[in-house]
Amino acid sequence: xxxxxxxxxxxxxxxxxxxxxxxxxxxxxxxxxxxxxxxxxxxxxxxxxxxxxxxxxxxxxxxxxxxxxxxxxxxxxxxxxxxxxxxxxxxxxxxxxxxxxxxxxxxxxxxxxxxxxxxxxxxxxxxxxxxxxxxxxxxxxxxxxxxx
Amino acid sequence: xxxxxxxxxxxxxxxxxxxxxxxxxxxxxxxxxxxxxxxxxxxxxxxxxxxxxxxxxxxxxxxxxxxxxxxxxxxxxxxxxxxxxxxxxxxxxxxxxxxxxxxxxxxxxxxxxxxxxxxxxxxxxxxxxxxxxxxxxxxxxxxxxxxx
DNA sequence: AAAGATTGATGCATCAATCTTC
DNA sequence: GAAGATTGATGCATCAATCTTT
Numbered sequence: 001x002x003x004x005x006x007x008x009x010x011x012x013x014x015x016x017x018x019x020x021x022x023x024x025x026x027x028x029x030x031x032x033x034x035x036x037x038x039x040x041x042x043x044x045x046x047x048x049x050x051x052x053x054x055x056x057x058x059x060x061x062x063x064x065x066x067x068x069x070x071x072x073x074x075x076x077x078x079x080x081x082x083x084x085x086x087x088x089x090x091x092x093x094x095x096x097x098x099x100x101x102x103x104x105x106x107x108x109x110x111x112x113x114x115x116x117x118x119x120x121x122x123x124x125x126x127x128x129x130x131x132x133x134x135x136x137x138x139x140x141x142x143x144x145x146x147x148x
Numbered sequence: 149x150x151x152x153x154x155x156x157x158x159x160x161x162x163x164x165x166x167x168x169x170x171x172x173x174x175x176x177x178x179x180x181x182x183x184x185x186x187x188x189x190x191x192x193x194x195x196x197x198x199x200x201x202x203x204x205x206x207x208x209x210x211x212x213x214x215x216x217x218x219x220x221x222x223x224x225x226x227x228x229x230x231x232x233x234x235x236x237x238x239x240x241x242x243x244x245x246x247x248x249x250x251x252x253x254x255x256x257x258x259x260x261x262x263x264x265x266x267x268x269x270x271x272x273x274x275x276x277x278x279x280x281x282x283x284x285x286x287x288x289x290x291x292x293x294x295x296x
Numbered sequence: 297a298a299a300g301a302t303t304g305a306t307g308c309a310t311c312a313a314t315c316t317t318c
Numbered sequence: 319g320a321a322g323a324t325t326g327a328t329g330c331a332t333c334a335a336t337c338t339t340t
Contacts, residue, residue, distance in 0.1 A: 003261040006268075013275070013286065014267050019215075020292040021169030027296050041308085059323065067167075072309060074324055079307080094317045094322055113151040119162050120154075126291045127161070128284070136281070137288075138161065143274045144168040148175050189330085207301065220331060222302055227329080242300055242339045 024123050031118040036111040041076060043115060046085065046108040049100045056099035058091070073098075080104075172271050179266040184259040189224060191263060194233065194256040197248045204247035206239070221246075228252075 006014065029040040038046070048065050049057055057065075063073040077098055080086045085104040089097050100108070127137060154162065177188040186194070196213050197205055205213075211221040225246055228234045233252040237245050248256070275285060 003265045005260055006264045010264075010267070010272055013272060013282075013289075016286060016289040016293065017172070017271060020289040021173065022215075023293045023295070024165070025169065030296065039308090060321095067170075069310070070323065071311080071325085075308080078324085096323060112153055116154045116158075117151045119158070123165060123292065124158055124161060126288065128288070133284070134161075136276070138164060140274065140276070140285075141161075141164040141168040144271065145164065145171045147171070148178065187330090208299095217332070218301065219303085219333080223330080226302085244301060 027122040028115070028118045032111060032115055035114050036107065038107060038111050042080060042085065043108070043111055045073075045076065045080065045098075046100055046104055047112075049086070049098065050105070050108060055105075056097050059096045059098060062098055175270040176263070176266045180259060180263055183262050184255060186255060186259050190228060190233065191256070191259055193221075193224065193228065193246075194248055194252055195260075197234070197246065198253070198256060203253075204245050207244045207246060210246055 025040070032038050032040060032043055036043075044066055045062070048062060049055055052065060053062075059073060059077075060070060063070045066073065068076075077086060077088060081088060084101055085107060087099050087101055089099065091097050127134060173188070180186050180188060180191055184191075192214055193210070196210060197203055200213060201210075207221060207225075208218060211218045214221065216224075225234060225236060229236060232249055233255060235247050235249055237247065239245050275282060
């Protein structure tokens with residue numbers, strides 16, 4: 001199977017896509033970290049604990065909801081635990097529960113607003129307002145996100 | 149300054165965007181690594197050396213063209229040098245030149261086709277074909293990539 | 297001292313290997 | 319031994335500190 005090199009307009013679209021995805025993520029995560037002391041990963045863990053689990057979840061479902069390997073979550077929880085944002089406890093069977101702490105709830109509450117503002121400023125406000133345009137974009141993003 | 153939490157449709161768009169940008173990058177970089185032994189960063193360095201510099205460039209302009217800190221490039225070149233993909237040499241003034249090796253050229257040549265195919269499969273082919281749609285997307289991506 | 301680049305320390309992501317409890 | 323989770327090793331990104339040549 002022969003594969004022609006990317007034509008200039010193809011290369012252009014690829015570079016634009018790459019720069020846009022890096023820029024949006026970097027801007028949102030930078031604001032969250034600078035203004036709230038939470039990385040995007042920290043924010044993801046804390047908000048899922050609260051939104052999906054009323055403050056605590058088992059290890060594996062939490063990892064799944066983040067799209068993370070269980071080992072990645074394990075390392076990350078160890079670091080967040082030292083900062084007293086979450087805690088770990090053993091369940092009745094062999095399972096582990098991750099729970100948000102009071103300090104974690106406070107940080108998350110402060111971060112929600114900053115996150116919402118950053119997402120609007122750097123992404124949502126720049127998307128065309130028409131319902132047809134938005135629907136097209138939703139469809140494209142859904143296609144692009146299909147797992148390998 | 150009021151900041152309402154993200155509404156369900158806003159949150160939905162944010163999550164779709166996030167998953168799409170992560171998925172496209174991961175798929176392209178994974179294919180490049182699995183089939184050619186080059187990371188996205190490696191490919192970026194090699195292709196810029198050839199396309200922008202006929203095989204060699206000074207350190208700082210190369211870093212700039214990648215959007216990297218100079219220290220990041222320095223570390224990366226050290227690792228690529230051990231794999232004999234590039235070499236470093238001192239210039240007449242205090243400057244450093246990074247040059248692609250013969251082995252680097254060979255790997256890059258093999259990788260170009262794989263990269264082109266992956267970008268088409270995972271991004272370009274999923275974008276609507278109409279010129280108006282494409283133009284709209286280009287505009288959106290350009291807005292999103294504006295530096296902080 | 298200024299320009300140009302490297303180094304070292306720290307935190308994070310991934311993989312394979314290991315531990316623990318049923 | 320199987321399910322559930324942690325650990326250790328390695329490579330990468332970022333920041334501050336340092337080195338080197340003019």
